[in-house]
Amino acid sequence: MTEKMIISGFGGQGVMFMGKILAYAGMLTNKEVSWIPSYGPEMRGGTANCSVIVSDEEINCPVVNKPSLVVAMNGPSLEKFLPALIPGGLLVVNSSIVKNDVTRDDVRVLKIPAQELAAEKVGKANLANVVVLGAMLAKTDVLTLDDVVAALKEVVASKRPEMLAINRQALEVGMNYVKENQL
Amino acid sequence: MKKYLLKGNEAIAEAAVRAGCRLFFGYPITPSTEIIEYMAKHLPAVNGTFVQAESEVSAINMCFGAAGAGVRVMTASSSPGISLMQEGLSYIAANELPVVVVNIVRAGPGLGGLGPSQADYFQATKGGGHGDYRLIVLAPSTVQELVNLTQDAFDLADLYRNPVMIMADGILGQMMEPVVFQERETRQLPAKDWATTGAEGRPRNTITSYSLQNEIGEANCLRWEAKYRSIAAAEQRWEQYMTDDAAYLMVAYGTTARIAKAAVQMARKEGIKVGLLRPITLWPFPVDGFKSLQGQIKGYLSVELSAGQMIEDVRLATNCSAPVHLCNRQGGMVPAPEEVLERFKEVFPAAAAAV
Structure with a gap:
């Protein structure tokens, strides 16, 4: 199985972090992984994105032209990457701020009010990115919640161990939102 | 590990x-x-x-x-x-x-x-x-x-x-x-007895051009x-991929070699006999890698992120024994594997027709 992902949003929404956690989780489960950031002027405000591939097979082309999964944390990201999503692919939308219409009916759409969930159920609005991560895990088979928690342990807990529990909680809030609402 | x-x-x-x-x-x-x-x-x-x-x-x-x-x-x-x-x-x-x-x-x-x-x-x-x-x-x-x-x-x-x-x-x-x-x-490795480390107890070393x-x-x-x-x-180094029965060869290094490899896999699924030669040393250029395949290759496609630079070395390494074409993007753009395969079919229509 191969998941080719583009994760995109404003600088500061934590999209690079989301991608890094996914790549790390893939590595810990002995999958092939690659992570490429948009680098350069985009980092100074505006839209940032990263391309992540998690696969059971060798990754030849690390550039993601036709993603199977797109995470749009803001409106411009949806406009930019929805056309590239493969038919049947998964679009995960941060519906707290993305109000754009999804103009395709051949893709799966997951709308997550991530900022409200993060603020109300986690108590930290800036964990909206981790809530989205949890929600998308409910809809992809490439990684499990446990895989991602293991990655969080390595990446977050090594520097800020006090943040691990709340990150895990944010993942679960996202995943449960999808399950409870049968999205 | x-x-x-x-x-x-x-x-x-x-x-x-x-x-x-x-x-x-x-x-x-x-x-x-x-x-x-x-x-x-x-x-x-x-x-x-x-x-x-x-x-x-x-x-x-x-x-x-x-x-x-x-x-x-x-x-x-x-x-x-x-x-x-x-x-x-x-x-x-x-x-x-x-x-x-x-x-x-x-x-x-x-x-x-x-x-x-x-x-x-x-x-x-x-x-x-x-x-x-x-x-x-x-x-x-x-x-x-x-x-x-x-x-x-x-x-x-x-x-x-x-x-x-x-x-x-x-x-x-x-x-x-x-x-x-x-x-x-x-x-x-040889001792660095030429280095200017202070000449106490030995003749002076001089470094000058x-x-x-x-x-x-x-x-x-x-x-x-x-x-x-x-x-x-x-010191020539290169990697060959799917070259045993290849009638055509893509040549690419670095990131484009990965993209070309994906294009070769797509071509192989269609039955097209194409392989990849990936130079690992650009100088010395792996001329020996080309020599070992020269008799069997009917055409080369150099895949590059430039206006066509390595292609000159491919022509020299093969003595222009078969046509050498270019597939390229420039200015920070990279080709998709599909684009590389499309270009390959465009310049070598006989390769696809032979399937």
């Missing part, structure tokens, strides 16, 4: 530290800055020294001096910065000093753009600075290979007393992939020429 998820730039820097690099001089530039950042952070811990120079011109000349003192030294930059280093590289080559230079190539010419590119191929492989000299040029295509070739680069530099360039593009510098740092077999007599100048040139010939004979 512990796996690390590292950016290409970080992987190069860590590999250099592990290879015994103890001095680093550089000036930051996107997309290679993380190398400099990493060295600044990690060299002091191993009793090394990092200096941010006031420009690339000083950085390369600091490397010149450090290498003359026999220390493992590296610098890193991206295209416009590497241009500024060319005079220094010519001097380092003439003085036969081991220096490792990393070029994380971005789009050019001029200030260009920050996107990935391979348009510095001519500069890296054909000289770049003045005079007849060569850099050994290594072209990794994965983050793991960045690690392995960085470690090799220091050995090659010491072995041949020659500057070595590691050439990668912005994608490889910026992307993260899992890497391991293996214990490596150490190569038998200036000769007032033409006869001495020519003798030097002949010595260098012989060295370059021996490097060309001994």
